[in-house]
Amino acid sequence: QQQVKQSPQSLIVQKGGISIINCAYENTAFDYFPWYQQFPGKGPALLIAIRPDVSEKKEGRFTISFNKSAKQFSLHIMDSQPGDSATYFCAASNNNDMRFGAGTRLTVKP
Amino acid sequence: DAGVIQSPRHEVTEMGQEVTLRCKPISGHNSLFWYRQTMMRGLELLIYFNNNVPIDDSGMPEDRFSAKMPNASFSTLKIQPSEPRDSAVYFCASSPNWSNQPQHFGDGTRLSIL
Numbered sequence: 001q002q003q004v005k006q007s008p009q010s011l012i013v014q015k016g017g018i019s020i021i022n023c024a025y026e027n028t029a030f031d032y033f034p035w036y037q038q039f040p041g042k043g044p045a046l047l048i049a050i051r052p053d054v055s056e057k058k059e060g061r062f063t064i065s066f067n068k069s070a071k072q073f074s075l076h077i078m079d080s081q082p083g084d085s086a087t088y089f090c091a092a093s094n095n096n097d098m099r100f101g102a103g104t105r106l107t108v109k110p
Numbered sequence: 111d112a113g114v115i116q117s118p119r120h121e122v123t124e125m126g127q128e129v130t131l132r133c134k135p136i137s138g139h140n141s142l143f144w145y146r147q148t149m150m151r152g153l154e155l156l157i158y159f160n161n162n163v164p165i166d167d168s169g170m171p172e173d174r175f176s177a178k179m180p181n182a183s184f185s186t187l188k189i190q191p192s193e194p195r196d197s198a199v200y201f202c203a204s205s206p207n208w209s210n211q212p213q214h215f216g217d218g219t220r221l222s223i224l
Contacts, residue, residue, distance in 0.1 A: 032210035043114070043201050043215030044153070051210075089153065093210050097166060098143075100153040 003027055004092050006101025013108050019077040021104045023090035026071065030092035030099075035064065035075050038087045038103075047088070048075070080108045112136070114216035116202050122222045128190040131219045134183055135204030143213060144177055144187050145201040153201075159185065192223045 006023045013019045025033075031052055036044035050057045050064045050073065057064045063076040077084055085108050090101040115134040123129055135142050143158040157167040159179045167177070174193070179185040189196055199220050203213040 034212065036215075041217070043203070043217050045215065046212045049212065095210065097158075098155060098213065102152045 003099040004090060004101045006090050006104060008104060009102070010105045011107070013080045013106065015080065015082060015108055015110050017080050019080045019084070019106055021075045021088055021090070022072065023074065023101050024072045025092045027092070027094065028071070029094045032093040033064070033066065033073050034091050036089045036091065038089065044089055082108045082110050084108050114202055114204055114214055116216035116219050118219060119217065120220045122224065123192060124224050125194055126191045128188065129192045129221060131187040131200050133185045133202030133216060135185070136214055137183070138206065139204035140207045141205045142179060142185050143203040145203065147199045147201060194223045197221055197223050
């Protein structure tokens with residue numbers, strides 16, 4: 001049972017554009033929603049995270065939007081750069097039981 | 111400060127052999143997690159420890175898999191006997207304390223079972 005559904009599987013964006021990745025979850029007990037960035041040959045690295053008491057969190061070019069009633073959250077990457085090309089994972093957690101989305105492979109073309 | 115350290119980085123072995131993966135968490139982190147990553151199943155949580163005690167091992171696929179954390183600075187994941195379908199990248203992660211803290215991942219062990 002896939003507890004966190006992520007889309008799209010892959011995304012190609014031009015440099016300077018906005019990258020948007022969406023996730024939906026089922027378990028209302030989840031109370032921590034991180035996004036991870038993974039480069040080839042490396043482990044996932046925490047990018048940004050949100051808790052359900054806020055609807056948006058921004059850190060630099062990265063923004064999480066959170067809709068608790070719809071059980072959806074999304075990552076927006078503004079002014080996308082070629083260095084942002086990586087695989088992005090959303091996740092949802094309850095007491096350290098973290099479930100990951102399937103990942104989105106982002107390619108930012110120069 | 112050193113991050114999570116995993117060894118070996120790569121392991122190739124024959125079916126039936128015992129495999130031991132090692133992890134050193136970030137100093138001061140009380141929670142440790144083992145994950146498996148495959149193309150088919152993505153990132154799966156296998157087991158996690160808090161203060162060296164296994165809390166949830168429901169993700170461990172079979173009895174062939176076992177994990178230990180003898181002290182705060184070391185954990186092992188063992189597969190015995192190994193099978194080709196165990197081929198994957200295994201990640202260890204640690205976090206500062208209990209309940210929904212950022213998890214810091216190592217660079218993984220790429221395991222190939224022939």
